[in-house]
Amino acid sequence: KSRMCMEEIRAVHEKFPQSRCIMLVPDHYSFETEKAFVDTFGGTGLNNIDVMTPRKMAVSFLSARDLKYLTESGRQMLISRAIRTCISEDNSSPLIRTMRTPGFVNVMESLISEMKRYCVTPEMLIKSTETVKNDVLKNKLDAAARIYSAYNEFFQNGAYTDSGDDLLRVAEYIRQSDEFNEELYVWADRFDEFFPQHMAIFNAMADKGVNLTVGINYPPDDEKYEVVSGAYEQLRQLKGYEGDIICKEKLRHVKSGEIKFLLSNYGDADKHYTDEVNDISLFIGRDAYAETEHTAAEILRLVREEGYRYRDIAVVCGNGAAVSHIVKAVFDEYRIPYFSDETITLADHPIAMQLLSVFDILEDEWSYNSVMRYLRSGFIYDENYKHFDRAEIDRIDNYALKYGVRGRKRWLEDTWLEEANDFERVWGEEEEAECDEKLNAVKKLMMTPLMSLHKKIKKTHTAHGYALAVFELLEDINMYGGLKKDVVHFRGSGRNDEAQQFSEIWNLIIETLDQSVVTMREREMSFAEYGEYIKAGLSKCVIKTIPSALDSVCVGSVERSTSAAVKALFVTGAVNGTYPNDIVDEGFFSNADRNILKEDCQISLAPDTKKRMVHQYFKVYKAIAPVTDKLFF
Numbered sequence: 182k183s184r185m186c187m188e189e190i191r192a193v194h195e196k197f198p199q200s201r202c203i204m205l206v207p208d209h210y211s212f213e214t215e216k217a218f219v220d221t222f223g224g225t226g227l228n229n230i231d232v233m234t235p236r237k238m239a240v241s242f243l244s245a246r247d248l249k250y251l252t253e254s255g256r257q258m259l260i261s262r263a264i265r266t267c268i269s270e271d272n273s274s275p276l277i278r279t280m281r282t283p284g285f286v287n288v289m290e291s292l293i294s295e296m297k298r299y300c301v302t303p304e305m306l307i308k309s310t311e312t313v314k315n316d317v318l319k320n321k322l323d324a325a326a327r328i329y330s331a332y333n334e335f336f337q338n339g340a341y342t343d344s345g346d347d348l349l350r351v352a353e354y355i356r357q358s359d360e361f362n363e364e365l366y367v368w369a370d371r372f373d374e375f376f377p378q379h380m381a382i383f384n385a386m387a388d389k390g391v392n393l394t395v396g397i398n399y400p401p402d403d404e405k406y407e408v409v410s411g412a413y414e415q416l417r418q419l420k421g422y423e424g425d426i427i428c429k430e431k432l433r434h435v436k437s438g439e440i441k442f443l444l445s446n447y448g449d450a451d452k453h454y455t456d457e458v459n460d461i462s463l464f465i466g467r468d469a470y471a472e473t474e475h476t477a478a479e480i481l482r483l484v485r486e487e488g489y490r491y492r493d494i495a496v497v498c499g500n501g502a503a504v505s506h507i508v509k510a511v512f513d514e515y516r517i518p519y520f521s522d523e524t525i526t527l528a529d530h531p532i533a534m535q536l537l538s539v540f541d542i543l544e545d546e547w548s549y550n551s552v553m554r555y556l557r558s559g560f561i562y563d564e565n566y567k568h569f570d571r572a573e574i575d576r577i578d579n580y581a582l583k584y585g586v587r588g589r590k591r592w593l594e595d596t597w598l599e600e601a602n603d604f605e606r607v608w609g610e611e612e613e614a615e616c617d618e619k620l621n622a623v624k625k626l627m628m629t630p631l632m633s634l635h636k637k638i639k640k641t642h643t644a645h646g647y648a649l650a651v652f653e654l655l656e657d658i659n660m661y662g663g664l665k666k667d668v669v670h671f672r673g674s675g676r677n678d679e680a681q682q683f684s685e686i687w688n689l690i691i692e693t694l695d696q697s698v699v700t701m702r703e704r705e706m707s708f709a710e711y712g713e714y715i716k717a718g719l720s721k722c723v724i725k726t727i728p729s730a731l732d733s734v735c736v737g738s739v740e741r742s743t744s745a746a747v748k749a750l751f752v753t754g755a756v757n758g759t760y761p762n763d764i765v766d767e768g769f770f771s772n773a774d775r776n777i778l779k780e781d782c783q784i785s786l787a788p789d790t791k792k793r794m795v796h797q798y799f800k801v802y803k804a805i806a807p808v809t810d811k812l813f814f
Contacts, residue, residue, distance in 0.1 A: 182396045184433075185426070186368045187221060189394065193366050194222070194230060201229045201360075205369040208234045214371075235379070239347035242354050248342045254689075254718035255696030256343070260293065261286045261717040262700060263331035265710075267324070276324045286717050289328055292769045295787050296329065297345035298376040303330040309782035318774050325769065341699065348378035355385040363390045370396040373799070375412045377785075387420040394426075434746045436809050437461075443812070447802055461812045469504050469754065470511070476751045477515040479813060480734060483749055491518055495735040495747040497804045499754030500762070508736055518733040520726075525682070527722035532664070532686050535560040537719070539654065540712030542631065543638075547589040549581055561627055562663030573623045580620065593632050596621050630657035638708045644701035647711045648694040661687060681726050693718040739797075739804050750808035764790045764797065 190202050206214045215232045218225050225231055233241065251259065268280055279285060296302075306326035313319050336343050355361045367386060372379070372395075386393050395416055399409045416422070435441040437460040446452040466472035476496060483489040496519075498504055505523050512519050527533045535558035541551040556574050563569060580586065580597060599617055637650040655661065664683050671680035697714055735747070739762075770778070772789035779785055787793070805812065 182398065183370055186370050186394065186396050187217070190230065190366075190368065191221070194228075197364070198229065200364045200366060201231070203365070203367045204230075204232045205238070205367060206232065206234060206371050208236055210234075210371045211237070235348055235351075235382075236344075238382075239344075239351050242351055242358075243347065249340065250344050251341055251700065252692055252696055253721040253723075254693045255700050257286065257290055257721040258697055258714045258718045259335055259700045260290050260328070260332055261714055262704075263328045264289060266331045267327045271327075274324060275320045280324070287720070288769050289325075290721070292325060293329060293332060294345060295768075297343070298378055299786055300349070300377045300381070301784055301786065303327075303333065305782075305784055309778065309784060312782050313777065315777065318770075318777060321770065321774065335700065349381055352378075352381040352385040355382065355389060355391075361386060361389045361391050363392070366392040366394075368394045368396065372397065372412065373409055373796075373803075375415060380415055383416070383419055390421070393419070393421075432806075434807075434809055437811070440808055440810075440812050444802075444806060460810060461814075463814045470507055472753050473504065473507050473511045476753055476813070477511050477517055479751070480517055480749075481515060483811075489748060491732045491734050493748040494751070495737070495749075495807070496751045496753060498736065498738055499752070499756060500738075502738075504754060512734075512736075518730050519736050520730075520733045522735070522737040525724040526720060527686060527689050527724055528716065528719040530682075530686060530724070531558050532560050532660075532683070533690065533719050533722075534558050535658075535660070536651070536655070536690060537712075537716060539631070539634065539651070540709070540715065543635070544709050544712065547587070547592050549587060552592055553578055553581070555631075556627060560658070560660055560663065562659035563626065564659065566659055566662040566666045568663070569623065569627065573620070576617075576620050577624055577627075589635070593628055595625075597624065627658075630654050633657060642705040642707070643703055644697045644706070644711060644714070645703075647708060648698050651715075652691070652694055655690075678726050682724050685724055689722040689724070690719075693722060739800055746807045746809055748809050749811040749813070750805060751813045752805060755814055762797065764793050766790075 186204065190204065193200065194202055204214060204218070211232060211234050215225065218230065218232050222228060222230050264280055264286060267274075268277060271277075274280070303326045306322050306329065310319050310322045310326075313322065333343075335341070369383075375383070383393065383395070397409055397412060397416075399413050432441050432444055435444065438456070439454060439458050439460045442452075442454050443461065464472065464475050466475060480491075480494055483494065484491060496508075498508070502523070505521065508519070508521065528537070535555065538551060538555035538558055542548075542555055545551040556577060559568060561569055584597075586592060586597075597617070597620065631654075634650055634654045637653070638647060641647060641650070664687050668680045668683050671677070671683065693715060696718060697711070701711075701714065767790055768787075770786065772791070775786055775789050788796070
């Protein structure tokens with residue numbers, strides 16, 4: 182299918198070199214597709230051939246409007262603010278207790294994103310309350326409509342825009358623009374499903390006479406492609422639909438007869454392969470470490486004995502988050518270069534914990550645990566941008582435990598004295614208190630920035646004032662200069678992934694502080710409330726890395742696996758419940774709620790958990806489909 186699209190683009194480009202050809206793919210396939218286009222056509226852009234994703238299309242076509250966007254952290258803080266606004270306006274809501282739970286912000290963020298994708302508005306939710314008879318669902322609809330409306334109010338003045346509406350703006354742009362006409366050719370490939378926003382773009386293109394070709398995997402008689410049936414039926418309704426072009430060649434890339442048999446009869450337990458099996462292997466390990474170690478040994482064998490390159494090999498993990506540290510330890514020990522598609526949430530990184538611990542200190546009234554969490558996070562630097570000696574921090578810890586240091590007054594004392602304990606007093610030893618100058622000097626350097634922050638936040642009650650005070654704290658602990666020095670050290674020692682992460686983290690923290698000012702504006706609040714917004718924002722900041730070497734093993738999860746054709750594929754952690762992951766969270770609206778909204782109110786949202794689970798099994802098939810030569814379980 183993808184090969185046919187490439188051949189059609191080549192034919193159109195040769196026949197009509199002045200016509201623009203666009204290949205539209207999902208975001209996670211952009212790198213692979215662009216690489217293929219560079220290899221095939223020698224590049225993109227200047228030759229009138231482009232590779233675009235929905236996000237890139239929005240940036241390209243809407244850039245002239247000079248739109249300002251909220252980042253993911255800004256959206257999360259804005260949703261948190263909308264929830265607080267709804268709670269303050271109506272304390273009698275039956276869902277008030279649910280709204281106050283820590284995880285509710287994530288639930289609403291997921292729901293609002295879902296409603297944006299499916300073109301559902303607050304007015305539709307309000308109207309549906311008149312039809313729904315179930316009181317629980319009615320309360321949910323009312324709460325969701327009020328939070329959704331409060332969220333949308335932020336964008337009404339036009340200063341900022343929501344990226345969730347970009348695809349609808351692109352569809353509007355297509356209808357108004359002259360560059361979308363009969364001379365434009367668009368191919369859409371590798372999509373498994375199309376949301377209403379995608380269909381709005383396709384409908385706009387069809388109405389303008391654009392030559393549109395959509396490639397989907399959908400053998401009508403194959404049950405595992407059932408999840409694609411909805412997209413297929415939607416595409417058949419487009420204006421100017423001319424019929425299907427069916428690719429008769431199946432699994433053309435697969436060289437192994439055994440693997441081709443497995444993929445052709447996937448899910449059919451009645452089919453049996455009668456010849457000898459050499460290209461599919463099964464290993465049963467005692468635990469995840471043994472399985473990962475066996476995988477590493479097999480990878481080295483393929484490279485050393487069978488002439489494979491590391492880039493010819495991929496690893497798909499059933500539960501990537503749980504085994505990522507094992508993969509890192511084992512692959513580093515075996516010196517296997519690899520790239521992991523794992524994303525790291527900034528709020529879980531020690532650098533972010535250094536910042537978040539500041540809010541905990543003031544909220545917990547300078548408790549021992551909160552202060553020591555701040556001191557031990559490890560990213561307070563001296564004036565030479567060096568980390569403080571851990572031994573000195575241990576001495577501060579010992580003193581705090583020995584003398585029960587608690588509260589702001591004790592932590593910020595100018596001098597800590599080594600006083601005699603009860604045993605020493607009984608025997609008359611060391612009666613005079615002693616001053617440890619080095620201990621006090623280190624304590625003062627580490628605690629002075631907190632003292633300065635405490636004074637500054639007393640003078641302000643706005644996000645702007647708090648953000649400025651927090652930024653000055655980061656300057657006082659020399660975080661920027663220290664991280665910059667760490668990055669240089671990592672690059673010099675070949676730890677490029679860590680250098681890339683540290684470079685990105687500082688920008689994300691500053692971006693979150695900036696977005697807090699944008700979303701909160703002049704709203705007055707306490708420092709504790711501001712801390713909740715910052716925590717919400719950092720929870721949506723994700724650290725991603727790009728491959729630091731071309732010849733490396735690709736390690737990914739089932740959900741995010743987007744490998745191109747690989748010669749050898751290792752599937753690890755293939756156990757029930759993690760491969761694929763069970764879906765137990767129904768979201769804000771239950772499966773029953775979604776069915777009622779669809780049948781009684783004509784509001785379509787994402788499929789229920791049963792259909793999503795079918796999609797998960799389809800992802801499992803797609804994860805193993807790229808392999809050509811050898812498959813290891």
